[in-house]
Amino acid sequence: MLKKRNAKDWLLDGFIYLFMIALAVMTLTPFLNLLAKSVSEEWAVVSGKVTILPIGFQLETLKFVVTSSNFTSSLGISALVTVIGTVMAILLTAVTAYPLSKPQIPGVSFILILFVFTMLFSGGIIPNYLLIRELNLLNHLGSLILPGMISVFNLLVMKSYFEGLPEALEESAKIDGARTFTILFRIILPISSPVIATISLFYAVGYWNDFFSAMLYISDPALKTLQIYLKDIVINADLAALGMSPDDMMNLPGEGVRAAAVIASTVPILCVYPFLQKYFVKGVLIGSVKG
Amino acid sequence: MVRQIRQHWEMYLLLLPGILFMLLFKYTPMYGVLIAFQDFNIFSGIGGSPWVGLKQFEKLFHSPEFLQVLVNTLLISFYKIVLLFPLPILIALLLNEVRILWFKKTVQTIVYLPHFLSWVIITSLFVTILSPSGGMVNELIKMFGGSPIAFFTDNSVFRSLVVFTAGWKESGWNAIIFIAAISGIEQEQYEAAEIDGAGRIQRMLHITLPGILPTIVLMFILRIGNVLEAGTEQILTMYNPIVYATGDVIGTYVYRMGLGKLDYSFSTAVGLFNSVVGFLLVIFGNQMSKKLVKRSIW
Numbered sequence: 088m089l090k091k092r093n094a095k096d097w098l099l100d101g102f103i104y105l106f107m108i109a110l111a112v113m114t115l116t117p118f119l120n121l122l123a124k125s126v127s128e129e130w131a132v133v134s135g136k137v138t139i140l141p142i143g144f145q146l147e148t149l150k151f152v153v154t155s156s157n158f159t160s161s162l163g164i165s166a167l168v169t170v171i172g173t174v175m176a177i178l179l180t181a182v183t184a185y186p187l188s189k190p191q192i193p194g195v196s197f198i199l200i201l202f203v204f205t206m207l208f209s210g211g212i213i214p215n216y217l218l219i220r221e222l223n224l225l226n227h228l229g230s231l232i233l234p235g236m237i238s239v240f241n242l243l244v245m246k247s248y249f250e251g252l253p254e255a256l257e258e259s260a261k262i263d264g265a266r267t268f269t270i271l272f273r274i275i276l277p278i279s280s281p282v283i284a285t286i287s288l289f290y291a292v293g294y295w296n297d298f299f300s301a302m303l304y305i306s307d308p309a310l311k312t313l314q315i316y317l318k319d320i321v322i323n324a325d326l327a328a329l330g331m332s333p334d335d336m337m338n339l340p341g342e343g344v345r346a347a348a349v350i351a352s353t354v355p356i357l358c359v360y361p362f363l364q365k366y367f368v369k370g371v372l373i374g375s376v377k378g
Numbered sequence: 379m380v381r382q383i384r385q386h387w388e389m390y391l392l393l394l395p396g397i398l399f400m401l402l403f404k405y406t407p408m409y410g411v412l413i414a415f416q417d418f419n420i421f422s423g424i425g426g427s428p429w430v431g432l433k434q435f436e437k438l439f440h441s442p443e444f445l446q447v448l449v450n451t452l453l454i455s456f457y458k459i460v461l462l463f464p465l466p467i468l469i470a471l472l473l474n475e476v477r478i479l480w481f482k483k484t485v486q487t488i489v490y491l492p493h494f495l496s497w498v499i500i501t502s503l504f505v506t507i508l509s510p511s512g513g514m515v516n517e518l519i520k521m522f523g524g525s526p527i528a529f530f531t532d533n534s535v536f537r538s539l540v541v542f543t544a545g546w547k548e549s550g551w552n553a554i555i556f557i558a559a560i561s562g563i564e565q566e567q568y569e570a571a572e573i574d575g576a577g578r579i580q581r582m583l584h585i586t587l588p589g590i591l592p593t594i595v596l597m598f599i600l601r602i603g604n605v606l607e608a609g610t611e612q613i614l615t616m617y618n619p620i621v622y623a624t625g626d627v628i629g630t631y632v633y634r635m636g637l638g639k640l641d642y643s644f645s646t647a648v649g650l651f652n653s654v655v656g657f658l659l660v661i662f663g664n665q666m667s668k669k670l671v672k673r674s675i676w
Binding site: 096106107110113114115116117118124132134135136138185189194210212217237266267268292298303314318321325345346352356363 | 379382383386388389390392393395396397399400402403404405406407408409410411413420469472473475476481484485487488489490491492494495496497498499501502503504505506507509511512513514517530546550554555558577578579610611614615616629632633636637642645646649650652653654656657660661
């Protein structure tokens with residue numbers, strides 16, 4: 088039943104659409120500005136004339152950035168950490184979540200409490216640092232991968248997914264004589280691909296965006312992750328420029344180069360963004376209902 | 379008991395790596411907080427360092443520097459809660475009124491994006507557009523006759539910058555939970571209200587808003603429980619010595635004291651204070667939520 092729209096409705100709609108457009112424009116502007124800067128002619132960038140549209144067009148700056156050894160090396164490190172970390176984390180989370188989804192097994196609920204407690208209380212930055220140091224993992228990629236291998240939030244999401252699977256599946260397999268490992272790897276995991284996809288993305292984004300661990304544990308320039316590279320080249324360079332003479336500033340990466348570095352570092356996330364959006368929304372909702 | 383274990387040995391075997399992992403990476407650092415009660419020396423370890431009781435905590439509560447850090451943390455958190463908590467609710471309410479599907483989807487796709495980018499990228503974006511030399515925003519300010527603002531190195535605007543960028547990054551994404559709550563409201567309620575002649579704004583205020591109130595209360599309580607986390611990773615990417623006076627928060631202070639000045643015991647004490655207060659707040663908040671809206675996180 089469509090009622091006639093009155094003036095008030097028009098006004099409300101006008102406000103809502105304007106609000107949403109403002110929101111979208113505010114979100115996009117910084118990206119457009121940096122994109123424009125990274126493809127504009129250098130004189131335009133230096134003179135501060137570039138807003139959201141490029142002035143002139145060149146791809147040399149972007150090419151310079153993505154072929155520089157600093158960028159490719161840190162991109163490689165980040166990719167390596169993300170891939171290895173995600174695979175190991177999803178495996179560990181799955182084999183841990185499966186027994187935890189069986190509260191009738193003695194001891195399981197106690198272990199679950201131990202896990203949940205770590206969400207509420209942690210040793211803090213320094214004890215974690217000292218542990219990594221003790222394990223000889225400083226300046227080792229293990230320091231970026233190992234501590235993040237179980238996120239309790241992800242564990243709970245996976246556990247509640249397993250709990251929702253029909254009992255009969257396992258029962259019939261057991262009658263056929265299948266053992267626990269076979270049931271987990273041949274029956275449970277294959278039908279859990281939606282939750283595995285979601286949680287893999289959670290882990291992958293976590294590893295990819297992790298900046299704090301790298302800042303704490305890595306000082307070897309050869310092991311710089313993309314996040315650290317970006318902090319050095321963009322944020323630190325900007326601050327360093329404040330107290331510098333013009334001569335020294337010549338040695339810093341130019342504005343176009345910095346903008347190009349940001350854009351080049353954003354592209355990998357943009358490429359997987361359609362999947363991220365789809366699965367993350369699902370994962371967040373499962374987590375918020377059951378977590 | 380033995381029979382039980384024998385019967386389920388495969389399950390226990392599956393659980394083993396996870397348990398070892400948890401003990402090593404979560405509970406060992408909890409044991410490590412003991413150094414907050416020592417004058418820890420990295421070469422003697424926990425076993426060999428002298429115990430000093432509550433000395434580090436006395437130092438902590440008598441330190442004007444820590445007091446400033448605590449004030450900064452609470453202020454930034456307070457601004458974030460007051461200004462940024464209602465924003466996702468507003469976005470969800472308004473987005474719910476958008477009837478043009480492609481428009482709604484497009485807006486959602488755009489405003490969710492910053493959530494997936496790291497703080498380093500977000501800060502890099504803002505460092506660039508807010509730069510006092512040639513940044514887009516300052517060029518605009520100059521165009522209108524103002525003088526450029528050094529957003530990242532000005533104590534009078536740094537906290538606002540922290541709050542604004544946090545809102546810019548997460549407000550759209552945080553609306554998701556409220557959008558989901560809205561979709562759970564029964565359609566009949568709207569139809570009944572429409573027959574009673576209620577306008578759209580009235581329906582928004584008297585059906586949608588009360589419908590998601592339990593979710594709002596729960597999220598608010600969770601948020602309060604997190605009040606000491608003013609955004610460590612965010613501020614770590616954004617701040618610099620010039621704005622320590624307004625921007626140094628507990629998390630960044632622990633980092634500076636511990637890894638910058640190598641004062642392990644003192645910084646662990648600060649961290650422990652943070653963990654204990656945070657823990658109590660979450661427990662308290664959960665009880666509150668049980669009482670108020672009959673919902674809790676456990």
